[in-house]
Amino acid sequence: MQNDRRPADDHHWMQLAVELARLCPPSDSAFAVGAVIIDADGNELARGFSRESDRVHAEESALGKLGPDPRLAGATLYSTLEPCSIRASRPDSCTRLTIKAGLARVVIAWREPPIFVARCEGVELLRAAGITVDLLPEFEAAAKEPNAHLGL
Template identity: 40%
Template sequence: MSDWPLSTHLAHLRHALTLAQSCPPTTTAFSVGAVLVSPRGSVLSTGYSRELPGNTHAEQNALTKLLPATPPAGSVLYTTMEPCSERLSGNTPCLDRILFPENRGITVVVVGVKEPSTFIAENVAERNLKDAGVEYLYVGGLEGEILEAATKGHGKKKKEEDTA
């Protein structure tokens, strides 16, 4: 959990980063990876952006793939980018999904980067998770790699506009 060594947190974030790097690129969303870990440290489920049909997010996919099971008490959710608190598509934000009663076993959310304001002006996940009693832990060290994976495809739109 949060008292695990930094090396453990980084290993799970690197796993999430590998998942993020496998996302189909797009100009309209970030590519994110998520790993749900049991209190004993074993991987329960993984997900990445757009892995499942329907404009799905990484955390959403990790939780969906765990069904019909639910996260056991003391579970840790690792995500390369903090969970979204608003979705322009109208879909349920990942923050809300984490706070659903059936997911109350998630007691720690570990993030590799804050959500840039590219699509949403202010992400309130950190505040809302803390208010709900869920520990929010920022683990630095992979920001450059995470942002590179998260924004793959974003530069393509700009380059196309420049050559048009």
């Protein structure tokens, strides 16, 4: 199943991630992001969004709802923004949490712009860990929309 990926599915799940990003409580010091985790058979495992609780990140929130789970081995994470690679307020970045969880693929709409961190290296670190990373630039504008107040 992992090699039978269809663009229509990618669009379906990224659209859901975009809708989740719109639920984020506004913040002047953090991005509004939505994330969904899908197993190898195309079933949703978990979803999350920024500040769903406390100062949680979207990917962190979705992964946190699962804990260790064998289905994560073939899973895909859809996130409207590149997973963070530096996290001052937590021991692990979302990139590190994703690598630790053993996901197979990450699909993002937008690479993190240098607003809060000089250079996000999420994509590079995920690929170095053997995770497939795909970008869906057709969703970039929709992913940026809930972040318009940051001056993007």
